[in-house]
């Protein structure tokens with residue numbers, strides 16, 4: 221097993237590349253010789269990253285897109301085609317979390333999160349997978365989270381969204397056996413990126429809730445995901461501590477685990 225061989229008319233389309241884990245995944249793919257197509261809303265940041273990646277000798281294209289907009293998502297495949305490219309690697313990384321109890325949540329914000337974290341993942345997999353299967357070569361990396369392994373009081377929608385991504389990717393991997401296409405779910409624990417600030421939580425609050433041994437740097441998370449994708453592994457959890465926590469979360473009865481998590485979540489203590 222390995223990543224699809226780099227080719228001048230193929231690209232790795234990576235969402236959420238204007239920041240954090242997505243930027244590092246794009247950098248690591250470029251280091252591995254893959255052309256990259258950068259997708260997020262912040263076009264200026266994508267243009268800067270594309271210039272950096274072009275220095276690695278790969279082709280880097282920018283397709284600024286709001287992934288919460290179904291019409292914009294629907295146009296992505298034809299925009300890639302207009303560039304003369306086929307998507308050989310798809311990385312659904314863009315994502316965000318709301319924070320706080322559902323009883324105080326804003327319905328539009330919750331649905332916006334579901335559009336990006338769930339609908340966009342489903343949409344892009346559905347649109348780009350048939351071409352990969354036809355070419356008998358391709359790889360899909362969906363970024364879930366260790367939040368996928370148990371309900372998260374204080375981030376109920378986010379935990380459920382990532383559980384969707386994990387389950388969906390595992391099913392996809394099962395369907396794809398023998399097709400030449402693989403699917404991997406990357407499940408990071410905490411990573412210092414723009415994610416906490418976008419969710420309205422400070423780094424100090426996040427570090428108080430999640431012990432230091434669980435935190436992994438974004439570049440190590442990116443390498444872990446791409447190594448697993450190249451090896452054809454279905455699930456990748458960066459860091460020994462996060463693998464242990466995910467196993468514990470899977471095995472612990474939820475009637476014990478959920479009240480414990482509710483008592484510790486910073487947004488429920490405010």
Ligand SMILES: NC(=O)c1ccc[n+]([C@@H]2O[C@H](COP(=O)([O-])OP(=O)(O)OC[C@H]3O[C@@H](n4cnc5c(N)ncnc54)[C@H](OP(=O)(O)O)[C@@H]3O)[C@@H](O)[C@H]2O)c1
Pocket residue numbers: 235236237238239240241242259260261262263285286287288313314315316317336363364365366407408409410411412413414415416418
């Ligand atoms: N950081 C963590 O602790 C952690 C842990 C586990 C899993 N994850 C997952 O890792 C992934 C990357 O998160 P990160 O930590 O790197 O966070 P980040 O630094 O906040 O990056 C999020 C990326 O998603 C993009 N994005 C958000 N909304 C979008 C939209 N409507 N349309 C297009 N792009 C959108 C952002 O770009 P624009 O704002 O420019 O659109 C940005 O590039 C997410 O799926 C997250 O759930 C993160």
